[in-house]
Amino acid sequence: MEGLLDFFNLLDGFLGSAAWFPYILLGVGAFFTIYLKFPQIRFFKHAWLVVTGKFDKADEPGDTTHFRALTTALSGTVGTGNISGVAFAIFLGGPAALFWMWATAFLGMTTKFVEVTLSHKYRVKTEDGSMAGGPMYYMDRRLNMKWLAVAFAIATVISSFGTGNLPQSNGIATSIESTFGFAPVVVGGVLSVLLGLVILGGIKRIAAVTSRIVPLMALIYIVGAFAVIFANIENVGPAFASVVSDAFTGSAAAGGFLGATLAYAFNRGVNRGLFSNEAGQGSAPIAHAAAKTKEPVSEGMVSILEPFIDTIIICTITGLVILSSGVWKEKHQNTFDRSDMTFFAGQYDESNSEDINKLFLHLNNVEGEKVENFTGQINVVNGTATSGGFTLINSRSIAEDVTYSVGSSEDPFTGTLKIEDGALVKESIIVEGKSLVHSANLTAIAFTRGYFGEFGKYIVSIGLLLFAFSTAIAWSYYGDRAMTYLLGPRSVMPYRVIYCAGFFWAAVSDTTLVWALSAVAIVVMTLPNLFGIMMLRKEMKESVNEYWEKQKK
Known part of the structure; x- marks a missing residue:
C-alpha cells in the first residue's frame, strides 16, 4: 500500500502538482476570456435571468430546470474545498494563495461557460429516457476520439469515489466524532442509507434534494462566517491588502508561519482553486446536461455563476474569516499527524533570521536549498525529550511544547525513540504539541473567534456535513453518467449500490491512498477536456453568435 501511495504521489508530481499544470489551466481560461471578449462580465446579468427561469419552457427536452441543474453542479463544487481547501491554501501559501484562487475562479467562469455549452450541445437521450452528457460525448460524437472519451469516463468514475465519495465520508465522520462524539461506524451507516435514498431516485430526486440543501448550507455557513468577520472588522482591510500585495511578492514569515515564495503561493492557490470550483475538469457539464433547454449556450450562461458563487463569494468569506481572525499564523495545541511531521537535523530558532530563511527556502522547494533530515535516537523522560540535535x-512550523505518549496523552512515554530519515519509527507513539494547523481544523478554530465563541466550531461541523454530503450526491450522478457512457444504463444501479457501500466503508477507513489516486484522476479528466474545448474554439464562438442572433429576434 505504501508503494502504491508513493507511485500515485510520484505521478501527481509530474501532473497536478507540477509547475506547468497551473499555466495550462489558467492559459486556456485566459485564451477563451480574450477570444470570447470577457463573457464572464458581458453575460453575467443574462446568466442570472436564465437561472431565475425567465426563459424556461416546460416542454423543452431535459430532466430538470436551469436552477436545479445549477444547484446540482454547485453541490458538487461547494464542499470541503470551501472549508478545508481555502484553509489549506492559506496554510501553504499565505494570503497570496487566496488571490490566485480568485484568478482561477475569474478565468474559470469562462472555462465553465465553454465546457458546459459544448457538452450540452452533444448530449444524448439514453434508453431509459434520461439525458446524458459531458465531455465524453463531444469527444466521441464531435471529435471522433472514442479512446479519449473512454479515458475521460474512466477517470470520472475513479474521481467520483476519490473526490466525491470516500474523502467526503471520511471527513464527515472525523468531524462529527471530534465535535459531537458519535462513532464513525454510526455516522457512516446513517449517511450511507440517506445517500442511497437520494441517489437511487436518479437525477430528478438528486436535483430536488440539492436545490434545498445548497441554499440552506450556504446560509448557515455565511451567518457563522460574518459573525467572525464583524467581530474582527478592524483586520478585514489589512487582510484584503495582504492578499493583493503578497500576490506578486509571496508572503513573508509571520508568527509561526515561515513564509511562502510567489511561485509556491501561485501553484497552491491555483491547485486549490481547481479543487474548489472544478472549472476545466469536465465534471459540471455532466450535471448541466440534464437541464431543460434547446439552447446549449443558455445552459453555458448558467454555469458562469458557479465559480463566482463557489470561489469568489464563499471561498473569499472563508479566507477573510481565517485571515482577519489571525489564526493562520498562530500555533495551536494539536495531535501531530505522521504525514505533517518531520524531524530535521540541527536546532532551529524562530528568533534567528538565518534559521528562518533556511527553513523558508527548504519548505518552498527552492532549488539548491536542502535541510537534512534527522536520523538517530531521542531520549524521552516522562513524555519530554531530554536529548537535542534535532x-x-x-505542519510547516517549528513545533513547541512537544510531548510523547503511548495510547493517550495521559500515559507519557519514557525511553528511547528511533528516528529514521526524519520519521518516527514507532507507530504506537502519540505526538502532541503546539504548531500551525490546516484544513478544516484551521477553519473551525477561526470560527470560534467571533460572536458565537466556541459554538462557532459546530457551525463548521454542520457546514462540513451538508457540504460534503451534497458533494457526494452530485458526484454519484457524474459517475453514473460516465458508467452509462461506458457500459449502458444497466450498469448504473450496480454502480450506485457500490457507491453507497464505499461511502460507509470510508467513514471507518484511511482514505489517504484514495486521495492520491483522485489527484491523478482529476488531471486525467482535466487535460483531455481542455484539449477538446480548444479544438472546438471556433465552433464555440459560432454558437455564441448564433445564440445572440436568436435572442435579438
Whole structure:
C-alpha cells in the first residue's frame, strides 16, 4: 500500500502538482476570456435571468430546470474545498494563495461557460429516457476520439469515489466524532442509507434534494462566517491588502508561519482553486446536461455563476474569516499527524533570521536549498525529550511544547525513540504539541473567534456535513453518467449500490491512498477536456453568435 501511495504521489508530481499544470489551466481560461471578449462580465446579468427561469419552457427536452441543474453542479463544487481547501491554501501559501484562487475562479467562469455549452450541445437521450452528457460525448460524437472519451469516463468514475465519495465520508465522520462524539461506524451507516435514498431516485430526486440543501448550507455557513468577520472588522482591510500585495511578492514569515515564495503561493492557490470550483475538469457539464433547454449556450450562461458563487463569494468569506481572525499564523495545541511531521537535523530558532530563511527556502522547494533530515535516537523522560540535535517541524512550523505518549496523552512515554530519515519509527507513539494547523481544523478554530465563541466550531461541523454530503450526491450522478457512457444504463444501479457501500466503508477507513489516486484522476479528466474545448474554439464562438442572433429576434 505504501508503494502504491508513493507511485500515485510520484505521478501527481509530474501532473497536478507540477509547475506547468497551473499555466495550462489558467492559459486556456485566459485564451477563451480574450477570444470570447470577457463573457464572464458581458453575460453575467443574462446568466442570472436564465437561472431565475425567465426563459424556461416546460416542454423543452431535459430532466430538470436551469436552477436545479445549477444547484446540482454547485453541490458538487461547494464542499470541503470551501472549508478545508481555502484553509489549506492559506496554510501553504499565505494570503497570496487566496488571490490566485480568485484568478482561477475569474478565468474559470469562462472555462465553465465553454465546457458546459459544448457538452450540452452533444448530449444524448439514453434508453431509459434520461439525458446524458459531458465531455465524453463531444469527444466521441464531435471529435471522433472514442479512446479519449473512454479515458475521460474512466477517470470520472475513479474521481467520483476519490473526490466525491470516500474523502467526503471520511471527513464527515472525523468531524462529527471530534465535535459531537458519535462513532464513525454510526455516522457512516446513517449517511450511507440517506445517500442511497437520494441517489437511487436518479437525477430528478438528486436535483430536488440539492436545490434545498445548497441554499440552506450556504446560509448557515455565511451567518457563522460574518459573525467572525464583524467581530474582527478592524483586520478585514489589512487582510484584503495582504492578499493583493503578497500576490506578486509571496508572503513573508509571520508568527509561526515561515513564509511562502510567489511561485509556491501561485501553484497552491491555483491547485486549490481547481479543487474548489472544478472549472476545466469536465465534471459540471455532466450535471448541466440534464437541464431543460434547446439552447446549449443558455445552459453555458448558467454555469458562469458557479465559480463566482463557489470561489469568489464563499471561498473569499472563508479566507477573510481565517485571515482577519489571525489564526493562520498562530500555533495551536494539536495531535501531530505522521504525514505533517518531520524531524530535521540541527536546532532551529524562530528568533534567528538565518534559521528562518533556511527553513523558508527548504519548505518552498527552492532549488539548491536542502535541510537534512534527522536520523538517530531521542531520549524521552516522562513524555519530554531530554536529548537535542534535532528540530521537530509539524505542519510547516517549528513545533513547541512537544510531548510523547503511548495510547493517550495521559500515559507519557519514557525511553528511547528511533528516528529514521526524519520519521518516527514507532507507530504506537502519540505526538502532541503546539504548531500551525490546516484544513478544516484551521477553519473551525477561526470560527470560534467571533460572536458565537466556541459554538462557532459546530457551525463548521454542520457546514462540513451538508457540504460534503451534497458533494457526494452530485458526484454519484457524474459517475453514473460516465458508467452509462461506458457500459449502458444497466450498469448504473450496480454502480450506485457500490457507491453507497464505499461511502460507509470510508467513514471507518484511511482514505489517504484514495486521495492520491483522485489527484491523478482529476488531471486525467482535466487535460483531455481542455484539449477538446480548444479544438472546438471556433465552433464555440459560432454558437455564441448564433445564440445572440436568436435572442435579438
